[in-house]
Amino acid sequence: MTTTLARTTPLLAIAALALTLGGCASPADRTAMTPQNLTISKHYPHSLRVQTSGGAETGAMDSSNVSDPDLKAAIEDAVIQSKLFKTIVQGSNGDYELSVRLSSLSKPLFGATFTVDMETAWTLTKTSDHSVALRKSVKSSGTATMGDAFAGVTRLRMALEAATRNNIEQGLKAVAELNL
């Protein structure tokens, strides 16, 4: 009994360590997905409602994902910080509605340097007449190396957050090129 215990204890310790290091994934963080220091010279005097779809929650056995509420919050934060629109509204009473659909997400399974590729579909609609002001596919990628994080799950999350940040930045810059 003592011998069995002595043999299994190291194995259990190793398993616990592996779970701690690799573990299972955590979702992309909304703050880390928000582009920082995004400079946009245009400031529309309108209110905006943001809607997101196509994202997924990060399950206990899954790799990191971007959830719809987190993507929405990251876009809203970026709009507020850049002052692209005057206000963000919830519900259906905004001057414009921005719909961002996560269309595809390509994540690596194994490796040292992780690159995540992302594509989103951005649609900006004027609420009063339902006219479409912008309809655009936005493609981005994000990379994280061993220098960023040792644990693979953390590195993947960082690459995912970088891809999302890049995507939001490109999308908002495309909106800023319009004349609303």
Add this chain to the structure above:
Amino acid sequence: MQKFLKLLALLGLVASLTTGCAVNRATGSVDPSANLSALKTMYVKKIADDDNTYTLIADKLRSKGVTVTSGSEAAPGNVDAVVTYIDKWMWDITMYMLELTITIRDPKTDFPLATGNSFHTSLTRLSPKEMVNEVVDNIYKGAK
């Protein structure tokens, strides 16, 4: 003790190189502005190094009543939509399709009108044909 350290190093390596545990999932989404039933002609754009997936996609779309052509060149100008895809393969005793993403796009703007994705790990692996069927069916399930 040496065995223990070897095992520890191996587990550390695995933890550092892999991205997490694996699951199965199947999703489909259609842009609110898209009307899939109005898309009668499609072009499946074959990716390099693909032997058969593009023909499976074309055949499945034909079963939905769509007139489909395919090739690796740029899409002809007279189609209602262009279909692109990404297939990921994995080896576990034999090769199997781990993940498939199919996107139906506006031929003029490249805008993704609809997307479907299926991800099945080894124990619940599906044949390429079954993967294609699952993805396309999920896309049309979400259509108007």
